[in-house]
Amino acid sequence: MKTNTIITIGRQFGSGGREIGYKVADDFGIKLYDKEMLARAAKESGISEEIFETHDEKPTNSFLYSLVMDTYSMGYSGSTYADMPINHKVFLAQFDAIKKIADEGPCILIGRCADYALESYENVVTVFINADMDIRIRRIARKYDLTDAKAKDMIAKTDKKRSSYYNYYTNKKWSDAESYELCLNSGELGVEGTAKAIEQYVALKESIKAEDKKL
Structure with missing residues (x-):
């Protein structure tokens, strides 16, 4: 099975989004980028990977966000970039890395506002994966050996962090159906079924195109 499509996956914590992404990547024979995005951005920007890890999908305040976007829209170079706070540099470096990865061909990008970064690309399918809370609690409790209460707390904090980050850096709302092309419930379909649904959607879209x- 082959594809020419770039797939971005947003996901609720505990929904199995990354595992689903790896299954799709394996079936299509394409690369998946998760933490690898941070390594790529660090290498190309000269900023240490530890700094990217520290800022990974963590929200900043709206004032900093507005400064970042103003700088990005005007272009950045020379003293402007040199004087920029590290938060801004991390955001811009990651934004650029996502576009460079996409320019190299079909792949899967997990989180980090990749759908927003690639908004102008035609060969992109944006996916959001969710699942009921009780299913996510069981998955996280089992994975990290936690009580249900601690798993639920971890889920709530991680989702809040991802939501705040996404809502600050994009013109869309995290987990809102209108923000994505395809929304799937992995609790209903399972990992295999959700992966298959994504693959079938991509294949159908490519065949229609x-x-x-030909017309």
């Missing part, structure tokens, strides 16, 4: 080109 191919037919349109």
